Each structure stands twice: as structure tokens, then as C-alpha cells.
Amino acid sequence: MEKIDKLTYVDQAENVIKSLRVKDRNGRYVMRLTTSRIRNILSLVTGIYNRVLHETRNELSEEICEEIQYLRLRIVYEAGKDQDVKNFMNQANLLENIQDIGKNRERLLLFCRYMEALVAYHRFYGGRDA
Secondary structure (H helix, E strand, C coil), X not given: CCCCCCCCHHHHXXXXXXXXXXXXXXXXXXXXXXXXXXXXXXXXXHHHHHHXXXXXXXXXXXXXXXXXXXXXXXXXXXHHHCHHHHHHHHHCCHHHHHHHHCCEHHHHHHHHHHHHHHHHHHHHCCCECC
């Protein structure tokens, strides 16, 4: 498992998204994962991010830790419904990176930025709406 790093998370996100592209009948690379699927996950992450952004303590509250656990559950649920989401989850090491957060505010903020980078590169490399 490759942990996300504050100096390389953008490159890591780009590599994940590139690895998810497949060639279509015309030989062009396309994304099978839809923007709506990945945005569902991002919206949950953003909700947590907005609550934690202005906190000063480095240790996350029990309430935030519960929300992080719920995020993990929702990602697994979405992955169970859609193979493309499952591939995304595995390639991006989402579950492992969520577990790595623990109660650490900085790790959470890094994870949120990583998710944002994943969505940005997904769009950049042709992610489609559905």
C-alpha cells in the first residue's frame, strides 16, 4: 500500500486516474467511472473537511471520527454496487488511507485534498457525467 504524502499526493492521484482509463473501440482512452459516482464520495469527504478545516486541535473529535467511519462504510457500499467504483477504491487505496487517518487532523485534511485531486484528474482525463 502506498500511503499518500503531502508532497506527492497530486502525482499519486494522477497516477491512480491514469491507471483506470481503458481503450475504447477507436483506440482512445476513456474513463468508465462516472463523475457522479466519484462525486458522491467527494461530497461526503467535503462535508467532513468543512467541519474540521477551522478547528485548531490536531486530535479529531469522536464525532468526526464517527463520520470518517461512516465515510468508509459508504465507500464500501458504493464499491459493492459498481465494479468501476470498486476498482477506483482499490487503485486509490481509499480504505487504507481512511484507516491511516486515525484521530489525526492533518492526515484527514491530506486525505480530503487527495480526494479532490482524484476528482480533478478524473475530470481532466475525460471523466463523463452519468
